[in-house]
Structures are given as structure tokens and as C-alpha cells.
Amino acid sequence: MRILVHEDHDIPNAVLSLFFRIGSRNERPGITGISHFFEHMMFNGARKYGPKQFDIVMERNGGSNNAYTTRDVTVYTDWFPSDRLELIMGMEADRMEYLSFDPKMVESERNVVRNERLMTVDNSNSGLLLEQLEAMAFMVHPYRRPVLGWAADINSWTVQDLEQQFHKGYAPNNCVLAAAGDVTDAEVLRLARQYFEPIPSHEPPLPVRIREPEQLGERRVLLRRPAELPLEYFAYHVPRAGDPEHPAVSVLASVLAAGASSRLASRLVDHDQLALSVSHWNEISLDPGLLVFSIQPKSGVDPERVERAFRQEVARVRQAGITAKELEKAKNELLTSHFERMKTNSGFADLMGEYELYFGDYRRLFTAAQEMERVSAADVERAANRYLTSKNLTVATLIPENQETSE
Amino acid sequence: MKPNRFRLIPVLFLLAAADAVASAPVKLPPYDRAVLPNGIVMYLVPKHESPLVDLMATIRGGAESEGPGEAGTCAMVADLLRRGTKSRTAGQFSAELDQMGARFGTDVDAQSTTISLEVLSSRIGHATELFADAILHPAFGKAEVRKQRARALDYARSLKDSPGDAAWYYFCALLFGPDHPYGRPPSGDELTLPHVTHADITNYYRRMYVGSNLILVAAGEFDVPEMRARLIRAFSPMPAGRPYKWAPAIPASAPAASRVLLVDRPGATVTNFVIGVPGISRTSPDRTALWLANTILGGGFTSVLNEALRVTSGLTYGITSSFDENRMPGAIGISSSTRTDQTGQAIDKTMALWGGLCEGGFTAEQLAAAKAYVKGSYPADNLQTSDEVAATLSDLELFGLGPDEVNGFFHRVDSVTLAQANAALRNHFCSAVPRFVLVGNAAKLESVVSRYAPQPVNIALSSPGFNPAAGGPVVVSSAASTRPAGAVRPAKRDTPRR
Numbered sequence: 077m078r079i080l081v082h083e084d085h086d087i088p089n090a091v092l093s094l095f096f097r098i099g100s101r102n103e104r105p106g107i108t109g110i111s112h113f114f115e116h117m118m119f120n121g122a123r124k125y126g127p128k129q130f131d132i133v134m135e136r137n138g139g140s141n142n143a144y145t146t147r148d149v150t151v152y153t154d155w156f157p158s159d160r161l162e163l164i165m166g167m168e169a170d171r172m173e174y175l176s177f178d179p180k181m182v183e184s185e186r187n188v189v190r191n192e193r194l195m196t197v198d199n200s201n202s203g204l205l206l207e208q209l210e211a212m213a214f215m216v217h218p219y220r221r222p223v224l225g226w227a228a229d230i231n232s233w234t235v236q237d238l239e240q241q242f243h244k245g246y247a248p249n250n251c252v253l254a255a256a257g258d259v260t261d262a263e264v265l266r267l268a269r270q271y272f273e274p275i276p277s278h279e280p281p282l283p284v285r286i287r288e289p290e291q292l293g294e295r296r297v298l299l300r301r302p303a304e305l306p307l308e309y310f311a312y313h314v315p316r317a318g319d320p321e322h323p324a325v326s327v328l329a330s331v332l333a334a335g336a337s338s339r340l341a342s343r344l345v346d347h348d349q350l351a352l353s354v355s356h357w358n359e360i361s362l363d364p365g366l367l368v369f370s371i372q373p374k375s376g377v378d379p380e381r382v383e384r385a386f387r388q389e390v391a392r393v394r395q396a397g398i399t400a401k402e403l404e405k406a407k408n409e410l411l412t413s414h415f416e417r418m419k420t421n422s423g424f425a426d427l428m429g430e431y432e433l434y435f436g437d438y439r440r441l442f443t444a445a446q447e448m449e450r451v452s453a454a455d456v457e458r459a460a461n462r463y464l465t466s467k468n469l470t471v472a473t474l475i476p477e478n479q480e481t482s483e
Numbered sequence: 484m485k486p487n488r489f490r491l492i493p494v495l496f497l498l499a500a501a502d503a504v505a506s507a508p509v510k511l512p513p514y515d516r517a518v519l520p521n522g523i524v525m526y527l528v529p530k531h532e533s534p535l536v537d538l539m540a541t542i543r544g545g546a547e548s549e550g551p552g553e554a555g556t557c558a559m560v561a562d563l564l565r566r567g568t569k570s571r572t573a574g575q576f577s578a579e580l581d582q583m584g585a586r587f588g589t590d591v592d593a594q595s596t597t598i599s600l601e602v603l604s605s606r607i608g609h610a611t612e613l614f615a616d617a618i619l620h621p622a623f624g625k626a627e628v629r630k631q632r633a634r635a636l637d638y639a640r641s642l643k644d645s646p647g648d649a650a651w652y653y654f655c656a657l658l659f660g661p662d663h664p665y666g667r668p669p670s671g672d673e674l675t676l677p678h679v680t681h682a683d684i685t686n687y688y689r690r691m692y693v694g695s696n697l698i699l700v701a702a703g704e705f706d707v708p709e710m711r712a713r714l715i716r717a718f719s720p721m722p723a724g725r726p727y728k729w730a731p732a733i734p735a736s737a738p739a740a741s742r743v744l745l746v747d748r749p750g751a752t753v754t755n756f757v758i759g760v761p762g763i764s765r766t767s768p769d770r771t772a773l774w775l776a777n778t779i780l781g782g783g784f785t786s787v788l789n790e791a792l793r794v795t796s797g798l799t800y801g802i803t804s805s806f807d808e809n810r811m812p813g814a815i816g817i818s819s820s821t822r823t824d825q826t827g828q829a830i831d832k833t834m835a836l837w838g839g840l841c842e843g844g845f846t847a848e849q850l851a852a853a854k855a856y857v858k859g860s861y862p863a864d865n866l867q868t869s870d871e872v873a874a875t876l877s878d879l880e881l882f883g884l885g886p887d888e889v890n891g892f893f894h895r896v897d898s899v900t901l902a903q904a905n906a907a908l909r910n911h912f913c914s915a916v917p918r919f920v921l922v923g924n925a926a927k928l929e930s931v932v933s934r935y936a937p938q939p940v941n942i943a944l945s946s947p948g949f950n951p952a953a954g955g956p957v958v959v960s961s962a963a964s965t966r967p968a969g970a971v972r973p974a975k976r977d978t979p980r981r
Binding site for chain 1: 508509512530532533534535565573574577578580581582583584585586601602603606630633634636637638640641643644645646647748749750751752753755783784785790793794795796797798799800820821822851852855856858859860862863866867868869870945
């Protein structure tokens with residue numbers, strides 16, 4: 077178990093984040109979503125703290141918690157008054173070693189997840205479109221499957237599936253613990269020795285060897301749904317976090333879509349007035365992931381016009397590259413985002429864990445700015461030509477059902 | 484989310500729970516407050532957790548300073564600040580701002596407009612100049628006004644694509660009515676925005692964006708004397724003007740029987756619902772007791788509502804209750820979403836738990852747990868980062884509250900007695916008939932909603948605006964069908980967790 081501590085005594089509070097190296101990437105067909113379901117079950121009873129007591133004891137002591145599952149990891153975060161550090165460490169150790177599965181809790185939690193899926197996918201045009209996009213952009217890699225799981229799989233998870241997940245993923249050797257706030261290194265280490273050291277290690281999950289083959293041609297998804305406004309996603313396969321080209325891709329994405337003066341926003345939102353908003357994301361990932369541009373066309377605007385303008389801007393950056401000014405602008409934007417995440421205890425804990433897991437060493441957190449500084453305009457142009465090709469593109473479009481638009 | 488009913492918990496746990504949480508001191512960081520000759524109230528808060536500075540300007544007024552037909556004026560003014568100034572086009576302004584990696588944002592709420600900027604400390608000189616340029620010298624060019632109106636209209640439409648948010652706007656419209664400033668979205672809607680003229684915008688700006696109506700806060704990594712001189716230089720040219728005079732408080736409408744608005748979202752597999760009653764103002768003497776009461780009912784993960792509807796039955800991903808903290812009494816609302824065919828079950832359970840609390844009151848254990856939870860989360864929510872501190876100080880100044888609002892917070896929480904918490908519950912959660920809004924598949928919900936009011940109003944999600952009157956007459960039933968549900972207690976509205 078790797079332990080990372082950041083001291084900050086501004087407020088009498090602290091945060092613990094536990095990162096387990098297991099996520100939907102480690103799942104097999106038929107049990108998709110089990111990592112996320114397991115994350116829910118982590119709150120439903122262990123040995124010392126039985127069903128419901130984890131949350132009750134935590135809140136009764138002024139703490140609160142949350143958790144999230146991604147394709148690569150499952151993360152549990154606790155916020156608490158710093159004088160409760162020992163209690164919280166003990167609670168985390170209890171469920172890491174002794175989680176149990178009360179069949180009644182399994183069934184009610186299954187309904188919670190059904191409702192979560194209904195709310196964030198079925199009931200959300202952007203959620204549904206994203207799920208379709210990822211399933212189309214990846215042919216074989218598990219990133220094609222939703223973290224929440226397919227609806228049919230949600231119905232069929234078993235207690236045995238949960239137990240297997242527990243044995244695969246939940247042991248100190250598969251965990252990174254990040255603490256931030258009003259704590260000291262010595263105190264965290266002493267308590268970690270006391271509570272986590274006695275927990276036996278497990279065999280970690282099997283390595284994920286599958287690699288997505290190179291995309292050979294453009295792919296498209298078209299959804300027609302009741303909606304007020306259309307929505308379009310443009311996705312390109314890009315390298316994993318930690319890849320030497322990752323910083324250049326981040327700069328490229330920023331030049332195209334960060335801020336009102338970015339290439340896409342100034343063209344589509346301001347000049348052509350075709351779109352209401354432009355955004356982008358390039359989630360860090362253990363295996364190569366997607367760079368996604370999201371554009372909301374204005375009402376009455378044919379999404380095809382938006383797509384044409386989008387493609388022109390991409391072609392322009394591939395042909396002519398970016399200016400020195402744009403390079404500096406993107407670096408400032410990325411630097412500000414980086415520092416913004418360091419402002420809160422939980423942001424800092426998350427960053428430490430992310431750098432340790434995705435970039436191989438938490439210390440790269442402190443050299444990230446220099447790594448970005450080394451990116452040149454030529455690196456960005458090269459990345460644009462390598463990744464922003466139509467062969468590597470998946471387009472997902474949502475067209476309001478009630479609106480007439482040519483196909 | 485929230486806690487549970489402690490009487491169900493084993494004795495062993497009750498003993499452990501009796502361990503009171505120590506109240507570590509919580510107080511505002513050191514700051515400097517000054518009033519400039521033109522009336523600007525200026526705060527400086529040096530803070531060194533990251534190499535960033537936050538600037539925040541607050542203009543008193545907000546939604547309440549707009550007339551009923553002009554909702555959205557205040558937000559249009561705010562959105563246009565960066566769309567061209569006397570010396571910079573919109574494009575130049577964005578280019579300069581982005582070049583520094585700075586973030587610029589505006590927000591309009593019930594009583595104020597907030598303009599904020601975050602930037603690397605090394606760029607604070609140029610950033611302050613841009614920030615002041617937007618606030619002091621916006622150009623309001625005609626072409627930019629037209630573009631912004633079109634964007635605002637589309638934004639108003641896009642709210643309907645987020646049914647949970649939309650449900651809240653419908654609820655406010657139902658609770659406050661179209662003549663109350665809290666009854667319409669502060670960003671305006673499809674019915675009001677077309678009427679906001681160029682003259683409305685420039686008049687609003689001239690009247691409201693004046694020194695005596697402005698609160699300015701800088702927080703973050705900077706040298707105090709330098710920052711003070713920089714802000715004085717940038718903001719001294721602002722005319723003093725006259726401070727906005729707060730409108731007299733208007734109560735929410737008080738129908739004799741419960742009202743239901745059913746918003747049809749054809750084909751929806753989920754129902755988003757909000758149920759609520761009129762609440763309190765930001766400065767109400769009941770605010771601490773109400774905060775605790777809300778926490779017990781629907782504030783945290785182990786709240787009475789979340790425990791029953793999520794943890795025990797899985798009827799929802801989450802259910803929360805919250806209350807507004809505005810200048811005039813605002814709303815108290817319970818919101819959640821559930822599968823269409825379980826809508827009746829979820830709402831029945833909500834009403835039963837709410838009614839049960841109104842009848843039986845809280846237990847001492849519930850109150851103790853709520854106090855620990857509220858105190859435990861307060862510092863990280865209000866005092867951790869530069870932008871949080873800036874927002875907290877602006878809030879104190881805006882509402883005329885002193886530093887004791889923060890520094891004495893733990894003491895006030897500790898002092899709330901069980902009788903006071905129960906009084907807050909009775910007086911605010913249990914005394915008015917509830918209003919219901921359901922956004923979902925109307926064809927499948929009609930029989931459900933008739934349980935809560937005999938003549939529900941049915942409108943289409945796609946009809947413009949949020950005002951139920953726009954979709955047909957609102958029928959106020961004279962029959963008292965639904966018993967006043969009990970309590971909701973305010974907290975900020977939160978998305979469900981995990």
C-alpha cells in the first residue's frame with residue numbers, strides 16, 4: 077500500500093482518498109458495471125460497522141463521504157474534522173478487510189443503481205449520447221462498456237460476482253491512500269501501520285492486455301430523441317496518460333476548445349453563431365482513451381453546418397499548426413487548471429493519487445508544469461496530424477425528434 | 484446524503500454516538516476591509532494555498548431588481564460585460580483574458596450579480612485591469628446585445644433538457660407566482676427575454692453598477708499594499724451613484740389547499756419531482772435551527788428521507804431537501820427522481836415521513852447527529868479556498884451580517900435546543916400546504932397526481948417558460964386533500980452522491 081500525505085493546516089479538517097486499481101476496464105461481458113455496483117456495496121456493512129453504520133457513524137462524527145468508479149479505478153473519499161482521523165482510518169480498514177454482503181442490501185442497492193442509470197443515462201440526452209459514442213468508438217477494448225453497466229447486466233449481478241470483485245481488487249497492495257489537510261505525515265503513517273498493515277495482500281486483478289486496433293475509418297451514431305436542442309460529440313482516439321505525447325494533446329485540445337477565444341468557440345459560437353457552447357474533455361486513462369469535443373448547436377441550426385465548420389477548424393490546425401501566442405495561452409490555461417485543483421484538500425488528494433496511478437509517480441505532480449513547458453508548436457502540429465484525422469474520428473449526433481433536420 | 488432514525492440503531496452504537504464531536508475553532512482568516520470614497524466596500528484577504536488570486540465583485544439587486552416583464556435583464560447585463568468595452572472588442576477581451584489562462588464568470592441570483600475572475604498571481608496586474616474594464620466600461624454594442632439575447636433564449640430552452648433543474652424552476656413559479664421575483668428563473672425565459680431592450684440594459688447598468696452598490700473582494704496570493712493600490716487605481720473612477728434600495732419583502736402565495744403541476748415529458752421513464760413550502764430569509768433568527776431541521780429531514784446521506792427512499796428501499800438514487808437563503812423568504816423544497824411506475828410509492832413515502840416528523844418531532848440523537856454533521860462540513864464548504872472566502876465575505880457584507888456569522892457559527896449550532904429545532908420544524912415545514920411539481924410521462928402519472936390535489940394542472944415541457952399559467956389556468960382547489968406534509972429543511976441543493 078502506497079501512502080501519500082499533504083499537510084495543510086488552514087482549516088481543522090482533512091480528507092482521505094483511497095484509490096483501488098480496479099474499474100470497469102477489468103470487467104468481462106455479462107457483468108459490466110460490477111465495479112461501480114461494488115463501490116455502492118462498500119457502504120453497506122462490514123464487521124465492526126454493519127449495514128448502514130458506515131454512513132451513520134461518519135456523519136455522526138462530522139464527516140461525509142463520496143465515491144466514484146471510473147474505467148480504471150475505484151476511489152473512496154472521506155471529509156472529516158481532523159481530530160477524527162483515527163476513527164476514519166479504522167472504518168476504511170474495517171471495510172477493506174471485512175466487507176460483507178447482506179442479500180437484502182444487495183437487492184435494494186441494485187435498485188439504487190437502476191435509478192442511477194435511469195437518471196444519468198436514460199433520462200439524460202448527453203449521458204445517452206456519450207454511452208453510444210463510446211460503444212461505437214471502441215470495438216474491442218473494455219472502454220466501450222459503460223461504467224454503470226448495461227441495463228441487462230444490472231439485473232443479473234450476483235453475490236458471487238461481488239465476492240470475486242472483493243478478492244480481486246480490495247487489499248492494501250492494490251490501493252493508494254492519499255491524505256490531505258490538517259494531518260501530519262507521522263500520524264498518518266502510524267495509523268496506517270496500525271490499521272492497514274495487518275490486512276493480508278491479495279493477488280491483484282489480471283493485467284488487461286487487450287489493445288484497441290487502429291481505427292480504419294470514420295464512424296457515426298445518430299440518435300433521435302425528444303429534446304429542445306441538438307447535441308454533437310466528435311471523438312478521436314488519443315494516447316494514454318503518461319504517454320510522451322499526452323502533454324501535446326492537452327495543448328492541442330486547449331487551443332481548439334478552451335475559452336471564448338479558442339479556435340472552435342470563436343468560430344462557432346461568436347463568428348458564425350451556429351453553436352450555443354463548445355467544450356472538450358480528455359479524461360486521463362491507463363489505456364489509450366478519447367479526446368472528445370462537445371458542441372451544442374443553437375436551436376434551428378442544422379448539425380451538419382456545425383460539423384462542416386468543426387472539420388474546417390480541425391483541418392486548419394493540421395495544415396497550419398498553431399501560433400506561438402496560442403501555445404503560451406494553452407500552457408497558461410492548463411497551468412491555471414492544475415493549480416485550481418490544488419486549492420482544496422480533496423483536489424490535492426485526488427491529484428496525488430492520479431499522478432501515482434496514471435503517471436507512475438506522484439512526484440510528477442510537481443514537475444507537470446515543466447513537462448508542459450517543453451511542448452513546442454511543432455509537437456502540437458504533429459499531434460494534430462497524427463490524431464485528428466477523419467479515419468480516427470467518431471461522430472455522435474443527437475437530433476431533437478420534434479425538429480426537422482436533414483440526415 | 485443523510486442519517487437515519489437513531490432509535491433503530493443498536494444500543495452499542497448509541498453509546499458510541501454520545502461522543503460529542505470536539506468543536507475545533509472555526510474563524511474567518513485575517514482580512515482588511517475599507518470603504519473607498521465612491522462607496523465601494525473593499526476586502527483584501529491574503530491566502531497562500533496556491534499561486535492564484537480570486538477577484539469577486541458583487542452588485543446588489545439581482546432578480547428582485549427587475550420588473551415582472553423584464554426577467555433576464557440583470558443576467559443579460561452581466562453576460563454582456565465581457566462582450567466589448569469602450570477600448571476592447573469582445574474578441575480582444577476574450578483573447579487577453581484567455582492569454583493569461585484566467586477564468587472570468589458571472590452569476591445572477593435573487594439579490595445580486597457576482598462577477599468573478601481567477602488568475603495566476605503573476606498576471607494579477609493585467610487581470611485587474613481587464614476585470615475593471617468589464618465592470619466600469621462595457622460597451623453594450625447593439626450587435627452583441629442581439630447575439631446575447633439569442634444565446635440566452637437558447638440557454639433558457641436548454642434548461643428543459645435537464646429535467647431535474649427544470650422541475651425546480653417550475654416549482655418556484657408555482658410557489659411564488661409570476662409577479663414575485665423568485666417565481667422566474669434569474670436568467671430569464673423565452674417569454675421575457677424578447678422584451679428586454681437595449682435601453683433596459685443600459686439603464687439597468689447605469690443605475691446599478693455604481694460604487695455605492697458594489698462589494699469588491701480580492702483573496703489569494705498577493706502583497707496586500709500592492710493589491711490595495713491596484714484595486715483603488717482601477718475602481719476609483721467608478722461613479723458613486725446611489726445604492727440600490729431593497730424592495731419590500733413579498734410573501735409567497737398561500738393557497739388554502741395543495742397544488743400540483745404535472746409537466747409532460749412524453750416517453751420519459753423517470754419522474755423528477757419537487758415538493759415544498761415557503762421558507763425563510765437569509766437573516767431569519769430561525770436560520771440555524773432550520774438548517775439543523777433540514778439536515779435531519781433531507782440534508783445528508785443518512786437523513787430520514789434518504790435513509791428510507793434510497794438506502795432501505797432503493798426507490799431513488801437520492802433525495803434531498805434544501806432551503807433558499809435569500810433576502811426575502813425563499814423556498815423549502817424536497818427533490819428527487821424515480822422510475823415512472825414507482826412515482827406514487829416514492830411520493831407517498833416522502834409525505835408519510837414528512838408528516839410523521841411534523842407529528843412526532845425530532846429526537847435528541849437526531850439533533851446531536853445533525854449538529855456534528857453541519858459543523859464538520861462547514862469549514863471545507865465556506866473557508867477553504869480563496870474563492871470560498873471571497874464568497875463568504877461578500878455574503879456577509881451583502882446581507883449586513885457581521886463576522887460573528889462565521890466566527891460564532893459553531894456556538895450557535897451548539898446552542899440550538901431540541902425545543903427550538905422542533906419549533907423550526909413546526910413553523911416552517913409543517914404549517915403550509917405543500918406544492919407539488921412532477922416532470923415526467925403525464926399519461927402514466929395522471930392517476931398518481933390526483934391523489935395529491937383534485938385538479939392538477941397539466942402542461943407540456945416544451946411550452947415556453949416555466950409559468951403554469953402559460954399552459955392553462957391554474958386551478959386552486961378548495962378541498963383540503965393532502966395533509967400538510969411536514970418539514971423540509973434547508974441546505975444547499977446537492978446532487979446525489981456516489
